[in-house]
Structures are given as C-alpha cells and as structure tokens.
Amino acid sequence: MIQSNTITKELDVYAIRQQFPALNRQVKGQPLVYFDNAATTQKPQVVIDALVDYYTNYNANVHRGIHTLAEEATAAFEASRDAARQFINAASREEIIFTRGTTEGINLVAFTWGRKNIKAGDEIIITEMEHHSNIVPWQLLCEEKGATLRVIPQLNGELLLDEYKKLLSSRTKLVSVVHVSNALGTVNPVEEIIKLAHQAGALVMIDGAQSSVHLDIDVQAMDCDFFAFSSHKVYGPTGIGVLYGKKHILEAMPPFQGGGEMIKEVSMLKTTFNDLPYKFEAGTPNIGDAVVLKAALDYVSKVGKEKIRNHEKELLAYATEQVQQIPGIRIIGSAAEKVSVLSFVIDKVHPQDIGILLDNRGIAVRTGHHCAQPLMFCFGIPGTIRASFAMYNTKEEVDKLIVGLQKALKMLL
Amino acid sequence: MSDQKTIQEIENEIVEEFSLFDSWDDKYEYIIDLGKKLPVLEDKHKLDENKVRGCQSTVWLVADYIDGKVHFKADSDAVIVKGLISMLIRVLSGHTPDEIIQASLGFIQKIGMTTHLAQTRSNGLLAMVKQMKNFALAYKIKNTMSHGERSAETKSN
Known part of the structure; x- marks a missing residue:
C-alpha cells in the first residue's frame, strides 16, 4: 500500500x-x-498571522483615507479582490463583490436582480438538494412577486436531468443550483445545467459554498451568471465571502444596501451610484477578513x-x-x-x-x-x-x- | 415531615452515583442504560404540541398535576437524550411547582454534562429544563388563579 x-x-x-x-x-x-470541514475548515498559521498582522500594523478604513495606513489597507483589500478574481477566473475585478458569505451573495441576487426582474407567473428552478440558503431567498422572492419555485428532483443523490429539461420553459427566469451538495458531497453537472438554462433564456446562479475548496473554479468556462462562495470553507476567516456576477448583469442591477462607499454623488434630491463593484458594498466593509482571504486563497493555490x-x-x-x-x-x-x-x-x-x-x-x-x-x-x-x-x-x-x-x-x- | 426526598437530596444522590465512574465511557454507558429503561411514552402523547423545540432529536414531554405535585413523562428517539431526560424526571417529577421553579439543577454541571446545556441546536437539555419549569409555572399560575376565584367566591358569600 x-x-x-x-x-x-x-x-x-x-x-x-x-x-x-x-x-x-x-x-x-x-x-x-x-x-x-464541510461546515467550516480549520485555519493555517499563515491565515491567523495575516489577521494579526492586519490589526497590528495597518488597520485603517479603505478607499478614502489619504494617509499611509489607509493606503496600505486599501492596497491589501483590493489585492484580495484580485486574488479572488484569479481563484475563480472571473474576467474582471469589477465582477468580484465582497459579501459576508455565500448566503449573503444569494440574498443579494434575490433582493436586487430578483426584485427587478421577477414578475408574477415567472418561474425559478432550484434542486431538491439545496441548502436552506438557496431555498429560502427564492421562496421569499416568489411569494412577494407571485412567481413559482420549481424543484429538480434527485435519486440517490444525483439530479434527474430529464426532469430538469421538462421544467425549463419560457417562464423560467433563473436556475439556482448547488455546485456540490453539503449533505451528500454530490458534484452536480453544472455546465450542462447552465447550457440548458441559457438555451431557455434563463440566468444561472451557482452556490459554490462547498465546491470552491475542492474543484477548480472557472466561472468563464462554466458560463454561470452568478457564483457565490464563503471564505471560511476555503481555510479563510469567517464573515467574508465573494459574489461573482457577469459585469453587464451587475451593471443593470439596482444596488443592494444604501450607504457610504456605494455612492458617486449624494444630494437631498438624488443619489448617483458608484461603479462596480463598490455599488454593492455599502458601508465600511469587513476589511480585516477580506484582506486575510487572500492569504487563504494563496495558501490553497500554493499547496x-x-x-x-x-x-x-x-x-x-x-x-x-x-x-x-x-x-x-x-x-x-x-x-x-x-x-x-x-x-x-x-x-x-x-x-x-x-x-x-x-x-x-x-x-x-x-x-x-x-x-x-x-x-x-x-x-x-x-x-x-x-x-x-x-x-x-x-x-x-x-x-x-x-x-x-x-x-x-x-x-x- | 414527609419521607419524600427534596430535589436537592436527589441531585446529591446522582452526583454521588456519578462520582463512582472512572471514565466518560462509564458515564455515558450509565446514561444510555437510563435511557433504555425509561418507560416508553404512549403514542397518544407523541403529538406535535408535546414536542420540545430546540432539540436535534425529537423529544416529547407531558406533565400532570396531581394533589399539588407535577409529574412528568417524556420520551425521545435518541437514547442519550432519553437518559438525560430520565435524570431530570427523577429529580423534578413529584414536586410542587415552586420547588421545580426554584430548582438549581447544579447536578448537571457536577456530573460533567454541562456541554449538553450549551445553546446549540444539537443539544436540547436546556430546552427540556425550560419546558419543565414552564409547566410548573403554568400550574402555579393556574393554582393561584383558582385560589383567587375561590377566595373571591367566599367573600361574595
């Protein structure tokens, strides 16, 4: 042996x-x-050290400060965005939005894209093996809009693609599927699912909470429209995650939360919104954990x-x-x-x-x-x-x- | 004076019994044994409304109020939880609402089972204790109210 x-x-x-x-x-x-480990991974020393290093040496608010610490923090924060872009092979850094985790990524899409684009009579397709975080946001949206949630069945842990094909129609607006099942470990055939959805004119969101630590993720090759993952399942800190979206789709989406950072100009009459990705990052972000995400992604890539x-x-x-x-x-x-x-x-x-x-x-x-x-x-x-x-x-x-x-x-x- | 042991005395007994065990395995074996011996709850009681929320396993708990004392019956589909319930019943069942409400239940910590009190979704001991005390409180309130009514009736007579 x-x-x-x-x-x-x-x-x-x-x-x-x-x-x-x-x-x-x-x-x-x-x-x-x-x-x-499917719940959360332990952290390597480099990740723990990076967190201590940030708070010890260059803790500052990002983007607007003119002083050295703010510049260092901003550089590290944006370097982490670049690392995340590379990790999932997104086309541009504008497509990488920092979130609290996969759950927030899915909720962001449901709240902004969903509220704008889903109408009464529309259909959203999910699968029988979704985590509650990829069920409930869509249920809430469907209830609000009078849309219908459809479910792809599975047998012994494998999705029944023939049933999926029957569910697809011109009413389908979105297909949201878990890449790897947290409960079973099944790797779903997302490429096929995405191709079929696109043929039906629907967008696709991939829940990558479990897949991103095990599989090589290439959102461009996969051709998904949205992809979300969490840092803490990739040996990184909790409280930070990434939502990827295709640029033209993100640009057409209304903002998520209002506040600082996400604006271009504010007057009492009207606010214009900031460019991507900041449009979706209202308020002071979770800088420390975002910075450390890079250390985790680098570590995984190095191994x-x-x-x-x-x-x-x-x-x-x-x-x-x-x-x-x-x-x-x-x-x-x-x-x-x-x-x-x-x-x-x-x-x-x-x-x-x-x-x-x-x-x-x-x-x-x-x-x-x-x-x-x-x-x-x-x-x-x-x-x-x-x-x-x-x-x-x-x-x-x-x-x-x-x-x-x-x-x-x-x-x- | 009644022969009945107080809640504190029963708690002390359990602590003493557990002090005889050398290892965690022995403790758990004893708890599992208690769980297996706990009388099965009749199916008519296994209703949704009798379920204790906050447990990963299903726990049913019912209470009766007889001659000023609360009597508990419970069951679970998990045997360790059942063993823990069995100890709670031994300690609390057959006492007055006031005694139950005031019980400190320090024995849980003393026998090293505090982890089962943690506020996680997987352990329901805390939820069970709460539910048992809620029953006692409900009987106490009901009791005071009916006493109140009776004294009001007496006055009007």
Whole structure:
C-alpha cells in the first residue's frame, strides 16, 4: 500500500498538519480528529498571522483615507479582490463583490436582480438538494412577486436531468443550483445545467459554498451568471465571502444596501451610484477578513488544488470502504461524482447519539439535517452522520472514526 | 415531615452515583442504560404540541398535576437524550411547582454534562429544563388563579 507522506507528487499531509495549530489540541483527552470541514475548515498559521498582522500594523478604513495606513489597507483589500478574481477566473475585478458569505451573495441576487426582474407567473428552478440558503431567498422572492419555485428532483443523490429539461420553459427566469451538495458531497453537472438554462433564456446562479475548496473554479468556462462562495470553507476567516456576477448583469442591477462607499454623488434630491463593484458594498466593509482571504486563497493555490483533491478523493474512497464494516450502515448519497463528504445512517441508532459518543473520543462529525431538510425528507430520514474531509485529514483518522463508531454502537445497541 | 426526598437530596444522590465512574465511557454507558429503561411514552402523547423545540432529536414531554405535585413523562428517539431526560424526571417529577421553579439543577454541571446545556441546536437539555419549569409555572399560575376565584367566591358569600 502506498503511504501518503513523503511522496512529492502527493500531498505531504503530515507537513500540512503542522501548519494548522487547531489540529494540535486535545478534545476530551484525545487528539482532535476534525471531520466537520464541510461546515467550516480549520485555519493555517499563515491565515491567523495575516489577521494579526492586519490589526497590528495597518488597520485603517479603505478607499478614502489619504494617509499611509489607509493606503496600505486599501492596497491589501483590493489585492484580495484580485486574488479572488484569479481563484475563480472571473474576467474582471469589477465582477468580484465582497459579501459576508455565500448566503449573503444569494440574498443579494434575490433582493436586487430578483426584485427587478421577477414578475408574477415567472418561474425559478432550484434542486431538491439545496441548502436552506438557496431555498429560502427564492421562496421569499416568489411569494412577494407571485412567481413559482420549481424543484429538480434527485435519486440517490444525483439530479434527474430529464426532469430538469421538462421544467425549463419560457417562464423560467433563473436556475439556482448547488455546485456540490453539503449533505451528500454530490458534484452536480453544472455546465450542462447552465447550457440548458441559457438555451431557455434563463440566468444561472451557482452556490459554490462547498465546491470552491475542492474543484477548480472557472466561472468563464462554466458560463454561470452568478457564483457565490464563503471564505471560511476555503481555510479563510469567517464573515467574508465573494459574489461573482457577469459585469453587464451587475451593471443593470439596482444596488443592494444604501450607504457610504456605494455612492458617486449624494444630494437631498438624488443619489448617483458608484461603479462596480463598490455599488454593492455599502458601508465600511469587513476589511480585516477580506484582506486575510487572500492569504487563504494563496495558501490553497500554493499547496495545489489538484493535490488536495487527489488526497481527499483517496480519503473518501478509503472511508467509504472502511465504513462498510459497520453493521447496519447505509450511505446516503451514492452519486458517481462526489467530493469529500461521507454521509450515513445506522440502523436503530439516532445520529445524535453517535455524534455525542464520537465527540467523547475527540472526533468531530456533524449530525442532523445539514440545513437541507427537504433533501432529508426525500431520503425519509431526519438526518445523517456526516464526516467531511479536508487536506489535513489522514487515513489514521479515518481508522479512529471506524473504531469510534464500533465502540459507540457497542454502547448503544 | 414527609419521607419524600427534596430535589436537592436527589441531585446529591446522582452526583454521588456519578462520582463512582472512572471514565466518560462509564458515564455515558450509565446514561444510555437510563435511557433504555425509561418507560416508553404512549403514542397518544407523541403529538406535535408535546414536542420540545430546540432539540436535534425529537423529544416529547407531558406533565400532570396531581394533589399539588407535577409529574412528568417524556420520551425521545435518541437514547442519550432519553437518559438525560430520565435524570431530570427523577429529580423534578413529584414536586410542587415552586420547588421545580426554584430548582438549581447544579447536578448537571457536577456530573460533567454541562456541554449538553450549551445553546446549540444539537443539544436540547436546556430546552427540556425550560419546558419543565414552564409547566410548573403554568400550574402555579393556574393554582393561584383558582385560589383567587375561590377566595373571591367566599367573600361574595
């Protein structure tokens, strides 16, 4: 068997682990095994250092200050926008809007583009495997406008594209789809979905919260109209994210929030709005976290997404195989294309009991409905146990999970 | 004086029982055992209105008021939660509304189960305690009101 350390073509996972201080801690007297990466990733030291460096050395408000600190902060803030542009291969930096995260990105599109363009009788299509954040904003919009929300069904974790084709019509104005399912790990065929939507004359929003850390994102090749992701799932800080939109679409959209930064000129009679991307960034932004996002994206690029992906793929395959030893186990979501998520249930055992007993051994998994209640309903379960992997996880940790599960079941059954 | 133990005495008993356990596994094994032994709640009580909100698992809780004392029955689809409920019932059930409202429930911390009190969506112990105290409060208010009515009736007579 090939060991995954020391080989240069592969990820040196043990060297990587040294860069994540949180992985050194103990939980309940045991070394932490962190398998809740789909919820949020741990942060490498370079990211933590960058945050300290910003607040220690060049904290200032961006864009209007004439002094040195303001210039440095602005340069770093805008450099981060460039890094985000590069990370998803957007055509221009004007297309990169800083948000609080994926949820805010989706809400921004629903609130501005949606309110302007969606009318009574229009249809918005989502999928059965959406996170609540890609359901609720559209439900609210449809309710307000008298539009209809349509849902692409799935089977065993794969979207039924033939059903999708039947849903598309001239009434379809927007298709909003999760790139990678947070609950199942399914990689959805977004290129095909986008092509079909465009043929029907609809725009497409991609929820990239889970995909951006695992897949190479090229919004131009993908040809999506909107793409949103969160920094904290890409080894960066919480509270910052990116919304990408095609320039001509963003330009035609009304602003999101009103305030400073987003204006060109304000008089008591009329306000003209600032150019992209600032039109959508009212108020003092989350400068510190935005600046640090660059450190996180640079870190991921330096390690190499392909290496990370291969490593995670190997881990997922190993975990999927090993977990079969557990009697009564049922893996939820068996799509051919999956990344980094192993979701399962065990006969006669509540996921919460497993979660508590694994935590008791220092193993962090997520249990519950993963903010995807409609999907859980389709599978006829209240929730699953989800182990999600990141670049720093090892096969030894998977082995600990298996032992943890066996011990938990011995106690519970 | 009644033979019935006070809430504090029962809490002390539980703390003493837990002091015998060497490891977390032993504690959880005991809680799981309590969960398994808790009588199953009849299906007629497993209604939406009896669900305790704020738990990842489903918890049903019902209360009866007999001779000035509140009696609880509960169930859950998760066994550890059921074990925790079983302890709460042991401590609080069969006491007066005032005693229940005033109970400090310090035993939860003393046996190391405070994590289950955390305000997260996954743990519902806090929600359960709140719901049990709410029941007690409701009975107390009902009690005072009916006493009030009775004394008002007496006066008018």
